[in-house]
Amino acid sequence: MSYRIEVESLAVEIGNQAIVTGVTFKAKSGEVIGIVGTSGSGKSMTALALTGLLPPGARVSGHIRLDHESVDTRNVSSVRGRRIGIVFQEPATALNPLMRIGDQVAESIQLHSDPSRAGSLATARRLLARVGLPEALVPADRYPHELSGGQRQRVAIAIALAASPRVLIADEPTTALDVTTQHQILALLQEIAAEDGLAVILISHDLAIIRQVSTQIIVMSGGRVVEQGLTDDVLRQPRDTVTRELFKNHVPPFAQASQAIGPAVLQAQHVGRVRHQDRTSRTILEDINLRVHAGERVGIVGESGSGKSTLVRILIGLEAPDSGVVELGGHPFDLSNAARTRRQRQLVQAVFQDPVSSLNPRHSIEKIVGEPLSLLAPVVGEAERASRIRRSLDQVGLGMIRLAARPHEFSGGQRQRIALARALVADPQLLVLDEAVSALDAVTRNEILRLILALWASRGRGFLLVSHDLSVIRSVTDRICVLAGGVIVEEGATEAVLSQPEHPYTRQLVEATPTLFPLGTSTLRKDHADPV
Amino acid sequence: MNTLTRFSRGERFGGLFLTILMIAGIIASLGFLDDGVAIDISRRLLAPSSAHWMGTDALGRDVLSLICAGAASSLGIGILAVLLGAAVGIPLGLVTAAKGGLISEAVSRGGDLVFAFPSLLLAVLLTAVLGPGAKTTILAIAVFNVPVFARLVRGQCLSLMSRDFILSARMSNRSTAAIAFDHLLPNVAGLIVIQIALQASLAIVAESGLSYVGLGVQPPFASWGRMLADAQSLVSVAPWLVAFPGSALMLAVLSFNLIADAVSRRWSDRTPRLDA
Numbered sequence: 171m172s173y174r175i176e177v178e179s180l181a182v183e184i185g186n187q188a189i190v191t192g193v194t195f196k197a198k199s200g201e202v203i204g205i206v207g208t209s210g211s212g213k214s215m216t217a218l219a220l221t222g223l224l225p226p227g228a229r230v231s232g233h234i235r236l237d238h239e240s241v242d243t244r245n246v247s248s249v250r251g252r253r254i255g256i257v258f259q260e261p262a263t264a265l266n267p268l269m270r271i272g273d274q275v276a277e278s279i280q281l282h283s284d285p286s287r288a289g290s291l292a293t294a295r296r297l298l299a300r301v302g303l304p305e306a307l308v309p310a311d312r313y314p315h316e317l318s319g320g321q322r323q324r325v326a327i328a329i330a331l332a333a334s335p336r337v338l339i340a341d342e343p344t345t346a347l348d349v350t351t352q353h354q355i356l357a358l359l360q361e362i363a364a365e366d367g368l369a370v371i372l373i374s375h376d377l378a379i380i381r382q383v384s385t386q387i388i389v390m391s392g393g394r395v396v397e398q399g400l401t402d403d404v405l406r407q408p409r410d411t412v413t414r415e416l417f418k419n420h421v422p423p424f425a426q427a428s429q430a431i432g433p434a435v436l437q438a439q440h441v442g443r444v445r446h447q448d449r450t451s452r453t454i455l456e457d458i459n460l461r462v463h464a465g466e467r468v469g470i471v472g473e474s475g476s477g478k479s480t481l482v483r484i485l486i487g488l489e490a491p492d493s494g495v496v497e498l499g500g501h502p503f504d505l506s507n508a509a510r511t512r513r514q515r516q517l518v519q520a521v522f523q524d525p526v527s528s529l530n531p532r533h534s535i536e537k538i539v540g541e542p543l544s545l546l547a548p549v550v551g552e553a554e555r556a557s558r559i560r561r562s563l564d565q566v567g568l569g570m571i572r573l574a575a576r577p578h579e580f581s582g583g584q585r586q587r588i589a590l591a592r593a594l595v596a597d598p599q600l601l602v603l604d605e606a607v608s609a610l611d612a613v614t615r616n617e618i619l620r621l622i623l624a625l626w627a628s629r630g631r632g633f634l635l636v637s638h639d640l641s642v643i644r645s646v647t648d649r650i651c652v653l654a655g656g657v658i659v660e661e662g663a664t665e666a667v668l669s670q671p672e673h674p675y676t677r678q679l680v681e682a683t684p685t686l687f688p689l690g691t692s693t694l695r696k697d698h699a700d701p702v
Numbered sequence: 703m704n705t706l707t708r709f710s711r712g713e714r715f716g717g718l719f720l721t722i723l724m725i726a727g728i729i730a731s732l733g734f735l736d737d738g739v740a741i742d743i744s745r746r747l748l749a750p751s752s753a754h755w756m757g758t759d760a761l762g763r764d765v766l767s768l769i770c771a772g773a774a775s776s777l778g779i780g781i782l783a784v785l786l787g788a789a790v791g792i793p794l795g796l797v798t799a800a801k802g803g804l805i806s807e808a809v810s811r812g813g814d815l816v817f818a819f820p821s822l823l824l825a826v827l828l829t830a831v832l833g834p835g836a837k838t839t840i841l842a843i844a845v846f847n848v849p850v851f852a853r854l855v856r857g858q859c860l861s862l863m864s865r866d867f868i869l870s871a872r873m874s875n876r877s878t879a880a881i882a883f884d885h886l887l888p889n890v891a892g893l894i895v896i897q898i899a900l901q902a903s904l905a906i907v908a909e910s911g912l913s914y915v916g917l918g919v920q921p922p923f924a925s926w927g928r929m930l931a932d933a934q935s936l937v938s939v940a941p942w943l944v945a946f947p948g949s950a951l952m953l954a955v956l957s958f959n960l961i962a963d964a965v966s967r968r969w970s971d972r973t974p975r976l977d978a
Contacts, residue, residue, distance in 0.1 A: 483869075486873060487873075488869060488872055488873065511875065512875050515873060515874065515875045518873070519873060520869070520870070520873060522866040522869065522870070523866075524866060527865045527866045527867065528865070528866035528867050528869075528870060529867055530867040530871075530885055530888075530889070531889065532888035532889050532891075533885075533888070538867075541870065541871065541874045541876070542873070542874045544874055544875070544876070545874055545875055589870075592870065596874075
């Protein structure tokens with residue numbers, strides 16, 4: 171049997187500390203191998219070792235053979251680009267913003283095979299068409315900023331393919347992309363593997379993505395391979411606890427439908443927003459009508475560019491809409507009425523996506539968590555303030571931390587807990603979760619979701635969850651609004667909308683969402699989730 | 703001792719040299735060197751010797767004593783002018799970044815206007831209006847430091863304003879001033895310290911330049927710039943009159959830069975990356 175790549179007991183050491191040990195696998199042409207693990211499992215280090223991109227001081231041992239030809243593990247970089255192509259997570263930073271896309275692909279061709287400019291440009295055009303960017307649709311003289319995220323990732327793939335490599339390594343290639351775009355990029359990778367006879371090594375934290383495209387799976391944890399085999403076999407009967415943990419946490423915790431739903435807390439009527447730029451105006455939001463009742467859990471799903479970030483800012487009263495009204499606590503938001511705005515601010519708090527950006531790096535945890543307490547009237551005293559901060563941190567499971575600590579001392583999951591503690595400290599009525607769990611790995615995501623459900627929803631409080639992740643919205647919300655192009659295209663009870671989507675966009679979204687189980691069989695899904 | 707060893711040789715030199723200059727300046731301004739600074743024609747243009755380590759000038763003044771006295775005006779004026787400029791420029795930068803809108807634009811365009819204006823011309827103008835002297839020099843240098851700090855702070859803060867912790871602060875109904883001083887300022891404090899050290903080195907050069915053309919500190923107060931101007935026609939006869947004040951100026955500038963380097967290195971080591 172002819173193998174494109176054979177890796178035998180690959181190991182990485184940094185300063186005498188083993189970072190990765192005993193990675194062994196073989197891939198035939200046309201085969202996709204998936205490496206899965208949580209952050210810190212060693213999967214990205216493995217990718218870097220295979221491409222010779224490890225930080226200085228790292229030592230690689232083991233054997234790598236490409237097309238049965240041995241490669242010096244200490245000098246893998248000599249075959250990088252030429253025989254091993256790489257695609258990274260962030261297409262925005264992988265491309266040179268000042269260079270036309272055709273030239274970027276051509277540069278790679280000139281470097282490896284065809285030094286002539288005209289010849290390499292012609293090949294570049296062909297490659298761009300190959301990855302789904304035909305000249306008629308996306309001319310090669312475009313700059314990266316004129317392209318969407320998915321198109322940029324296609325350019326990155328074209329660059330990786332420029333030297334006709336035998337192996338393509340894709341490290342979280344779709345993590346920064348929308349669900350529907352992710353679906354297309356994964357299909358492209360699979361197609362390239364099959365048609366061009368490459369072996370593709372796909373690295374991801376998402377079990378469902380791996381299941382969707384790979385024939386073999388390698389599960390890593392703590393720098394070791396804990397389980398390995400044919401994808402279907404491993405996923406049908408996961409043996410190792412790590413695999414089972416990943417498998418179990420793939421599905422977000424399931425919440426029962428909210429019971430007592432009270433009067434509307436937040437209400438948006440005919441909200442519209444137009445952006446004026448360079449004498450043209452673009453509609454960002456159009457005629458949005460939305461209502462969140464006390465105790466109700468509402469989800470807004472939308473991809474990048476759907477206007478959901480703008481909508482969130484308008485709903486929480488940080489921006490005024492161009493038309494329409496937002497009512498919070500029974501009164502319209504009016505930023506010129508300072509006294510009322512202050513009272514309204516106390517009703518709603520938010521948790522944002524990126525816990526690095528949402529906590530001021532120069533402030534102590536005490537100061538961060540205590541900030542919303544200034545909203546309370548009458549003003550709370552020092553003792554009351556301290557006890558409220560403690561209680562709030564206790565609730566999110568961080569009762570033991572030093573109050574003087576700074577955010578950088580904590581992990582991503584802990585930081586998101588701190589952000590949650592801040593949102594809860596002033597006792598709001600409505601919580602807005604703006605992609606609050608999207609940046610977390612599945613295990614951490616589920617911890618945070620369980621926490622929110624236990625602390626919040628179980629006490630009859632409602633939230634508004636904004637996300638691009640259908641699986642999260644599906645398991646924790648009662649009602650869903652699908653936002654596309656600034657318009658709510660579909661709205662209704664979550665399960666009803668997602669099991670029988672009426673709008674073509676919703677249908678597309680549901681179909682593109684990777685899953686470990688066939689969609690529509692929600693009973694299976696719920697078997698694996700622990701009800702709260 | 704432990705804290706000292708953490709600094710590199712260059713950084714230790716910078717700190718040491720500036721400390722010596724400051725002590726010398728204080729000693730001079732307390733009147734301890736009045737004998738040396740006094741005019742005494744009988745000892746004019748003496749070469750460096752054990753009696754006069756750096757020699758004497760055309761009026762018989764001791765060059766070492768003059769350099770010490772000059773340190774008081776150079777460092778004093780330079781640092782005061784920069785601090786004054788920073789005191790106006792930093793709040794301006796913070797508030798315009800936090801507030802945004804037309805006023806913010808207008809203020810930063812105003813800064814551009816100052817940048818576009820030749821600095822020497824403004825100094826001449828100020829001197830014509832206010833008369834020459836230390837106060838005018840401080841004011842002239844400070845005016846040019848205002849937009850430097852305003853622009854630096856505004857630029858950094860504009861990128862901070864897009865962070866989610868600002869949204870959180872606004873949800874807690876914090877005022878623009880609270881966001882500017884409580885949220886933005888601590889995140890740019892290190893940069894400001896570095897910029898102050900760099901601007902101070904430029905300011906002492908500016909002070910010497912103004913004194914050199916006669917717009918700065920007036921006699922009988924000593925100034926390195928004036929010493930250099932006086933020495934101009936005597937370079938071939940008494941080269942020490944140029945060498946010593948020139949070296950003092952150069953080393954002071956170097957010291958400020960070394961200190962700015964040290965602060966910036968330590969700052970970037972300690973700071974969690976903002977763009978992570």
